[in-house]
Amino acid sequence: MTARTKRILTSVVGVILTAIMLFPLYWMVNVSLTQPDRLRKDPPDLFPVSPTFDGYARVVQDQLPYLFTSLVVGLGTVVLTLVLSAPAAYALAKLRPRGGRVVDFVMLIAQMIPGIIMAMGFYLIFYTWGLLDSIPGLILADSTLAVPFGVLIFTAFMSGIPDELMSAAKIDGAGAWRTFRSVVLPISRNSVVTVSLFTFLWSWSDFLFASTVNRGGGLQPITIGIYRYIGNNTQDWNAIMATAVVASIPAAVLLVVAQRYVAAGVTAGAVK
Amino acid sequence: MTAMQTVPRAAADGGTGGSRGVAPANGATRPGEREARRRAQRIRQQLVAWGFIAPVAIYMVVFYAYPLFRNLDLSFRDYTLASFITGEAPLVGIANYLEVFRSPTFWPALGNTAVFTLGSIVVQFALGLALAVFFYRRFPLSTTLRALFLVPWLLPLLVSASIWAWMLNSDSGVVNAALAVFGIPQVNWLTSPQTSMLGVLIANIWIGIPFNLVIMYSGLQNIPDEVYEASSLDGANGWQTFWRITFPMLRPVSAITLLLGLIYTLKVFDIIWIMTRGGPGDSSTTFAIWSYRLGFGGGSPDLSPAAAVGNLLIVIAFVFGIIYIRTQRTTEDAS
Numbered sequence: 183m184t185a186r187t188k189r190i191l192t193s194v195v196g197v198i199l200t201a202i203m204l205f206p207l208y209w210m211v212n213v214s215l216t217q218p219d220r221l222r223k224d225p226p227d228l229f230p231v232s233p234t235f236d237g238y239a240r241v242v243q244d245q246l247p248y249l250f251t252s253l254v255v256g257l258g259t260v261v262l263t264l265v266l267s268a269p270a271a272y273a274l275a276k277l278r279p280r281g282g283r284v285v286d287f288v289m290l291i292a293q294m295i296p297g298i299i300m301a302m303g304f305y306l307i308f309y310t311w312g313l314l315d316s317i318p319g320l321i322l323a324d325s326t327l328a329v330p331f332g333v334l335i336f337t338a339f340m341s342g343i344p345d346e347l348m349s350a351a352k353i354d355g356a357g358a359w360r361t362f363r364s365v366v367l368p369i370s371r372n373s374v375v376t377v378s379l380f381t382f383l384w385s386w387s388d389f390l391f392a393s394t395v396n397r398g399g400g401l402q403p404i405t406i407g408i409y410r411y412i413g414n415n416t417q418d419w420n421a422i423m424a425t426a427v428v429a430s431i432p433a434a435v436l437l438v439v440a441q442r443y444v445a446a447g448v449t450a451g452a453v454k
Numbered sequence: 455m456t457a458m459q460t461v462p463r464a465a466a467d468g469g470t471g472g473s474r475g476v477a478p479a480n481g482a483t484r485p486g487e488r489e490a491r492r493r494a495q496r497i498r499q500q501l502v503a504w505g506f507i508a509p510v511a512i513y514m515v516v517f518y519a520y521p522l523f524r525n526l527d528l529s530f531r532d533y534t535l536a537s538f539i540t541g542e543a544p545l546v547g548i549a550n551y552l553e554v555f556r557s558p559t560f561w562p563a564l565g566n567t568a569v570f571t572l573g574s575i576v577v578q579f580a581l582g583l584a585l586a587v588f589f590y591r592r593f594p595l596s597t598t599l600r601a602l603f604l605v606p607w608l609l610p611l612l613v614s615a616s617i618w619a620w621m622l623n624s625d626s627g628v629v630n631a632a633l634a635v636f637g638i639p640q641v642n643w644l645t646s647p648q649t650s651m652l653g654v655l656i657a658n659i660w661i662g663i664p665f666n667l668v669i670m671y672s673g674l675q676n677i678p679d680e681v682y683e684a685s686s687l688d689g690a691n692g693w694q695t696f697w698r699i700t701f702p703m704l705r706p707v708s709a710i711t712l713l714l715g716l717i718y719t720l721k722v723f724d725i726i727w728i729m730t731r732g733g734p735g736d737s738s739t740t741f742a743i744w745s746y747r748l749g750f751g752g753g754s755p756d757l758s759p760a761a762a763v764g765n766l767l768i769v770i771a772f773v774f775g776i777i778y779i780r781t782q783r784t785t786e787d788a789s
Contacts, residue, residue: 189594190593190594192591193595195588196593196595199585203602203603203606203660203663204602206606206617206618207606207609207617209620209628210617224625224626225628226626226631267510270507270509273503274507278503279500279504279507280500285507287779290775290779291772291775291779292514294774294775294778295518295522295771296721296723296742296764296768296771298721298723298749298764299521299522299525299764300521301749301750302521302757302760302761303520303523303524303528304521305749305750306524307520310541329514357502358503358506386610387609387611387612389611389612390723390746394749394750405610405612412619412728419620422620423617426616426617429610429612430609430610433605433608433609433610437601437604
């Protein structure tokens with residue numbers, strides 16, 4: 183066997199493995215297009231025989247407010263996370279604050295706290311503050327998923343910016359804030375993208391906080407939209423899967439548009 | 455702490471300044487002045503630095519420390535529906551914890567948490583590592599396929615859980631249809647106490663493979679090519695190279711991956727809740743699920759015992775968290 187055929191064979195194996203891995207996604211799309219009365223067929227249709235878009239019509243009919251809420255909450259969480267984490271990371275990376283290591287350590291530990299514990303604390307606190315069932319409340323809760331991550335990623339990236347650049351800005355008369363805005367932030371564009379993408383995705387995907395601090399709100403995110411479908415009507419898997427497909431769009435966009443940032447985010451989070 | 459650190463350092467600086475100041479007889483005050491100016495500048499620098507950190511520091515206190523404190527406080531009180539209105543809840547000491555320990559759910563939940571966590575991370579790690587080694591061979595399409603492998607990790611957990619719930623459906627699920635081809639009778643994956651844990655494990659492993667793949671792949675990239683060259687010169691085959699060279703050299707990365715996986719898996723809630731709600735009975739109830747069910751699972755909220763269960767979970771997570779940070783430190787020191 184020549185090296186060339188061996189490599190092509192490896193590719194074939196790779197395609198098969200990927201197909202197995204992604205089969206559940208195919209199945210989601212398949213079920214989302216299947217006629218409801220064919221869903222209970224045994225064995226199930228391996229591909230949509232007479233595809234229907236009724237499921238997607240249901241999404242448009244029922245789920246648009248949920249999708250819109252998720253979008254608003256996601257964007258709000260991104261803004262809050264960036265505003266809080268980028269300046270702090272700049273100081274940690276470049277201004278040598280006393281106790282900086284403690285802050286780093288706190289950020290590491292914070293990521294390990296199970297969400298359910300935070301959710302209960304938030305439930306009581308937001309009850310007192312009147313933030314239950316509100317968009318700002320959900321944004322605040324969701325931001326805790328991303329702020330420590332943001333600080334750590336930004337710090338790791340900004341530590342790599344050469345000190346000479348800072349000195350140059352200082353000689354030009356720029357203060358710390360000016361240096362941060364005009365020098366550090368533009369250079370850190372890649373890490374801003376990484377943090378924003380992950381923050382949006384986590385906020386978009388959140389179900390735990392949505393189902394606790396926003397369990398009775400008028401404006402609820404898409405995860406609750408799907409959950410309602412599952413709870414109300416377990417027969418309607420066609421519409422559930424259509425909603426699931428729509429809810430997966432941000433992840434798909436993220437992967438296509440920003441694949442290199444994704445891998446960077448995964449690795450940076452674990453092995454700095 | 456800050457003051458104590460400042461004083462000796464200033465004294466030390468002053469000392470050297472003084473010894474230097476001996477030569478010019480008239481410059482006795484100038485080093486002191488310079489020292490004062492330098493100190494003022496240092497303090498200013500610290501103030502600026504902490505000005506940048508202050509928002510996040512305040513945020514961490516209000517939105518991390520305070521909820522944690524409220525949760526801890528909650529677990530030592532008897533918080534009822536009336537407490538929401540009056541704002542008062544009597545202190546009951548460790549009664550909630552005793553209730554949790556004596557509950558018939560305690561041992562099953564502990565066992566399930568252990569099975570779910572260990573089962574997930576071991577299988578995820580093994581599959582992730584095998585795939586990382588496979589993709590490291592860099593064949594045509596390898597980059598694209600590796601990227602596609604990330605998709606399950608990026609999906610909302612609720613979406614993945616819904617897909618698997620339907621795929622594992624007893625009557626109409628595609629998994630049972632596939633098993634039927636091999637003559638295997640219907641498995642009630644999520645509705646039988648014997649298999650519900652296996653069902654949620656399969657879904658969770660699927661979600662965790664990409665993470666393990668990416669990290670182990672980056673670990674492989676850090677092994678210098680010369681090592682492989684040397685081993686192939688010595689006549690080692692692929693299998694020997696993996697077990698004698700690759701695997702030992704991946705030890706630090708492996709330790710970190712497994713510990714991170716452990717910490718993440720302890721927290722898993724969405725997948726189990728959507729697929730089985732911890733049931734049937736307690737057969738797939740972990741601590742995270744138990745806590746949520748007590749607090750928000752419907753019926754009257756039992757927040758105080760829920761907080762107690764949550765705090766047990768946090769103790770377990772912290773133990774492994776500390777091990778993780780220590781491992782990471784030693785890895786950094788070694789490299």
